[in-house]
Amino acid sequence: MSKIKTIAIAMAVAAGLAATPTFAAGEGAHVERQNWSFGGLFGTYDQNQLQRGFQIYREVCASCHGARLLSFRNLSEENGPSFSEEQVKALAAEYEVADPTAEGGVRPAVPADRWPSPFASDAEAAEAMGGSFPPDFSVLAKARGVKDEFPTWIFNYFTGYQEGGADYIYGLLTGYRDEAPEGFELPDGKSYNDVFPGHAIGMAPPLSDGSVTYEPGPNGETVPETLDQYAHDVAAFMMWAAEPHLVSRKETGFMVLIFLIGFAGLLYATKRKLWKGIEH
Numbered sequence: 280m281s282k283i284k285t286i287a288i289a290m291a292v293a294a295g296l297a298a299t300p301t302f303a304a305g306e307g308a309h310v311e312r313q314n315w316s317f318g319g320l321f322g323t324y325d326q327n328q329l330q331r332g333f334q335i336y337r338e339v340c341a342s343c344h345g346a347r348l349l350s351f352r353n354l355s356e357e358n359g360p361s362f363s364e365e366q367v368k369a370l371a372a373e374y375e376v377a378d379p380t381a382e383g384g385v386r387p388a389v390p391a392d393r394w395p396s397p398f399a400s401d402a403e404a405a406e407a408m409g410g411s412f413p414p415d416f417s418v419l420a421k422a423r424g425v426k427d428e429f430p431t432w433i434f435n436y437f438t439g440y441q442e443g444g445a446d447y448i449y450g451l452l453t454g455y456r457d458e459a460p461e462g463f464e465l466p467d468g469k470s471y472n473d474v475f476p477g478h479a480i481g482m483a484p485p486l487s488d489g490s491v492t493y494e495p496g497p498n499g500e501t502v503p504e505t506l507d508q509y510a511h512d513v514a515a516f517m518m519w520a521a522e523p524h525l526v527s528r529k530e531t532g533f534m535v536l537i538f539l540i541g542f543a544g545l546l547y548a549t550k551r552k553l554w555k556g557i558e559h
Contacts, residue, residue: 310425310450310474313442315515320439320533323526324519329360331493331502332516335509339485340416343408345396348417349520352390358526359519364390409468411481420444420514420521439529444521445514450474452510455484486510 316325333354336346351371354362362370371388374395378386388395398404405412414422424443427435435441454473459465469479486509493502502508519525 310446312446313449313511313514315442315445315518317515317518317525318440318442320529322529324358325515326359326361327496328512328515329519330362332512332514332519333360334493335486335491335513336416336516338491340513341394342397343404343413343482344416345398345413346394346416346520347396348415349394350390351388351392351394353523355390356523359523360516409481413482416517416520418521420448420517422521423447441522442518445518447474448514448517449510451480452486452514453506486513 316322316328336344351367354360354370355364355367367390371390371392374388374392375385376388376392376395377384396404398407401412421444425447426432426443451472451474454475456471456473459471459478463471463478465471466479469481470483471478472480486506488505491504491509493504495501
């Protein structure tokens with residue numbers, strides 16, 4: 280009877296843990312976990328999704344948000360957007376970067392250059408944005424995240440959950456509301472967002488259905504041009520920008536686990552051989 284009670288309690292706890300919501304860090308807003316190709320212990324980035332996410336960043340976000348740790352050549356790396364070297368060279372040539380040694384102080388960018396900032400300085404950026412400095416996109420997906428109530432977060436160590444930043448970004452982009460709830464005083468120039476801490480965000484909704492045009496895939500397949508799809512794609516790209524070696528790190532971790540399991544088995548077999556026939 281006691282075993283039955285123990286099993287029943289364990290099942291109830293597990294059900295409760297599964298129903299425990301995920302909240303944005305520092306706020307009580309509910310953030311739904313999304314399905315990501317790079318999620319879990321064996322997840323990998325979707326090259327096509329990263330290319331679409333980069334398109335959104337370039338066409339929509341780059342006018343305000345920099346990516347100072349991102350080099351043009353990173354876009355051609357394995358397990359990333361994987362653009363060809365020719366595409367990267369052509370892309371870089373469309374931009375100019377500051378170079379005191381060049382005539383006029385600027386020159387066309389090359390693949391080794393970092394992504395150019397949309398503003399000359401942080402002060403200029405803050406002034407252009409009404410006093411709020413637009414955050415850099417390089418590691419934003421690692422700087423943002425969600426939190427789980429105890430003891431749910433313990434299971435994240437076993438599931439390999441590390442997509443909190445992408446979940447938060449997706450929730451933020453899809454969390455805008457046309458009007459603030461009754462009783463909420465929204466300051467002038469602010470937009471209401473369910474996920475943003477304090478709910479009053481200075482950035483107007485950057486995306487909407489049909490705001491970005493996707494080219495058909497190599498086989499003529501089309502991708503929905505919806506806010507939901509845009510939010511997934513750019514959040515995935517930002518996750519890659521913040522964690523470009525995620526896939527190789529997972530592969531290394533898996534090999535380490537295999538080694539440790541084999542090593543533990545070898546130690547156990549050695550112990551059995553050494554202590555065989557000895558009373559203890």
